[in-house]
Amino acid sequence: MPDLSVVIACYNEERVLEASVGEIDRVLRQIHCDYEMIFVEDCSRDRTREIIAALCESDPRRRSIFHESNVGRGGTVMDGFRAATGKYVGFLDIDLEVHARYIPSMLNALEDGADVASAYRIYKVQLCFDDIFRDVLSVGYRWLVRRLLHLPLKDTEAGYKFFRREAILPILQRCKNKQWFWDTEIMALAYHSGLVIQEIPCTFIRRWDCKSTVKPLRDSWNYFLALLEFCRRLQQEGMRK
Numbered sequence: 001m002p003d004l005s006v007v008i009a010c011y012n013e014e015r016v017l018e019a020s021v022g023e024i025d026r027v028l029r030q031i032h033c034d035y036e037m038i039f040v041e042d043c044s045r046d047r048t049r050e051i052i053a054a055l056c057e058s059d060p061r062r063r064s065i066f067h068e069s070n071v072g073r074g075g076t077v078m079d080g081f082r083a084a085t086g087k088y089v090g091f092l093d094i095d096l097e098v099h100a101r102y103i104p105s106m107l108n109a110l111e112d113g114a115d116v117a118s119a120y121r122i123y124k125v126q127l128c129f130d131d132i133f134r135d136v137l138s139v140g141y142r143w144l145v146r147r148l149l150h151l152p153l154k155d156t157e158a159g160y161k162f163f164r165r166e167a168i169l170p171i172l173q174r175c176k177n178k179q180w181f182w183d184t185e186i187m188a189l190a191y192h193s194g195l196v197i198q199e200i201p202c203t204f205i206r207r208w209d210c211k212s213t214v215k216p217l218r219d220s221w222n223y224f225l226a227l228l229e230f231c232r233r234l235q236q237e238g239m240r241k
Contacts, residue, residue, distance in 0.1 A: 001085055001086065001087065002034045002035050002036045002061075002085060002086045002087075003033055003034045003035060003086055003087055003088065003107075004028070004033055004034070004035040004036075004086045004087070004088045004089070004090070004107065005035070005036050005037075005038060005080075005081075005084030005085060005086035005088070005089040005090075005165070006024065006028075006035060006036070006037050006038070006089075006090060006091065006092070006103075007038050007040060007077055007080030007081060007084065007089065007090070007091040008021070008024075008037060008038065008039050008040070008080075008091065008092075008094050009040050009042065009073060009076040009077050009080065009091060009093075009094070010039055010040065010041045010042065010044060010048050010052065010076075010094065011041075011042045011043070011044050011048070011070075011073075011076070012044045012045055012046050012048060013044070013046075013048050013051075013094050013095075014044075014046040014047040014048050014051055016094060016095050016096070016207075017048060017051050017052070017055075017094060018051060018055070020094045020095065020096050020100075021037070021055060021094075023096060023099070023100045024037070024092075024100045024103070025037075026100075027100045027101055027103050027104070028103065031103075031104050031107070033107070035061060035086065036061050036062070036063070036084070036085065036086060037059075037061060037062045037063075038062075038063055038064070038065065038080045038083055038084060039052045039055070039056065039062065039063070039064045039065070040064075040065045040067070040076045040077070040079050040080040041064065041065065041066045041067060042067050042070050042071060042072070042073075042075075042076045043067050043068075043069060043070040049066060052064050052066075063083075065079055065080065065083060067079075071178055072178040072179040072180075072182075073159075073178075073179060073180050073182060073183075074175065074177050074178040074179055074180070074181070074182025074183070074185070074186075075178030075179075075182075077091050077182065078172055078175065078178070078182070081163075081165075081168065081169070081172060082169075082172065084165060086165060087164070087165060088107060088110050088162055088163065088164060088165060089162070089163055089165045089168070090103075090106060090117075090160075090161055090162030090163060091159070091160075091161060091162075092159065092160045093159035093160065095207050096207075097204055097205055097206055097207055098119050098121060098158070098159075098160045098202045098203070098204050099202075099203075102119065102160070102200060102202045103162075105117075105200050106119075106160075106162040106200060107162065109162075109198040109200060110162060110163075110164055113196060114164075114196045114197065114198040115163065115164050115167040115168070115190065115195035115196045115197065116161065116162070116163050116164075116167075116168070116187070116190050116195055116196070116197040116198070117161070117162045117163075117197075117198050117199075117200060118153075118155070118156075118158055118160065118161045118162070118187065118197065118198075118199050118200070119155065119158040119159075119160035119161070119199070119200060119202040119204075120154045120155045120158065120199040120200060120201050120202065121138075121155055121158050121160075121202060121203075121204035122201050122202065122203050122204060123138075123204050124203055124204065124205045124206075138157075141157065141220065141223060141224075141227075142154065142155060142156070142157075144224070144227060145157075145184060145188075145227065148227060148228075148231045149184075149188050149227075149230070149231060149234065151187070151188060151191055152191075153187060153191065153197065153199060154199055155199060156183060156184040156187040156188065157180070157183045157184050157223075158183065158202075159183065160202065161183070161186075161187075163190075167195055168186075168190070168195075171186060171189050171190055171193060171195070172186075174189055175189065176233075177226060177230070179222070179226075180219060180222075180223065181222070181223055181226035181227070181230070184223075184226075184227065184230070185226075185230060188230070188234070192234065
């Protein structure tokens with residue numbers, strides 16, 4: 001059994017996939033971690049599937065799951081977690097806007113007793129409208145999450161989370177959202193279930209060479225609707241602290 005299972009959710013990642021996997025490998029080799037890498041491909045429209053097949057063929061520590069239909073970010077990560085065999089399991093966005101260099105800090109937190117280690121993104125904002133606009137939306141969403149869900153957490157939606165596998169598997173069974181809101185849902189369920197969570201400050205540098213699938217206004221509205229529905233669910237289940 002490996003020490004760590006790293007899940008890589010993939011959708012149209014041909015431009016960054018090989019280089020990012022190389023960076024993740026380099027970090028994990030430096031800390032002498034026994035690991036496996038699980039690629040979960042969510043019906044990309046580019047060469048992502050072909051690249052994954054080649055990457056897995058070249059290293060026995062890598063394996064793949066290919067979806068027959070698109071299920072969304074949350075569903076993709078959960079499929080990887082369920083297939084994982086490591087003592088610890090985690091994922092990070094493959095564009096590495098939060099770099100792989102923070103993986104050792106995540107593992108140290110878990111080794112020290114945390115059930116969950118998650119990135120708290122410190123934005124390196126560039127002086128352009130789009131970057132500032134996205135930052136403002138993110139800060140506003142964080143404020144809403146803390147107020148509506150009664151969470152002391154600073155950044156629930158970061159795509160960079162690591163868990164003790166035995167602690168998080170029961171939480172997965174209660175997750176209903178398979179899209180981007182899943183990040184907030186699993187953190188809230190983990191907190192209200194009494195898991196120990198440690199947030200680790202990490203520099204976030206937006207990559208403008210990668211085409212994001214995020215649509216700020218549309219996705220912010222969908223996040224807000226999902227947040228309200230989830231808030232009602234917690235009240236009905238009597239889980240809010």
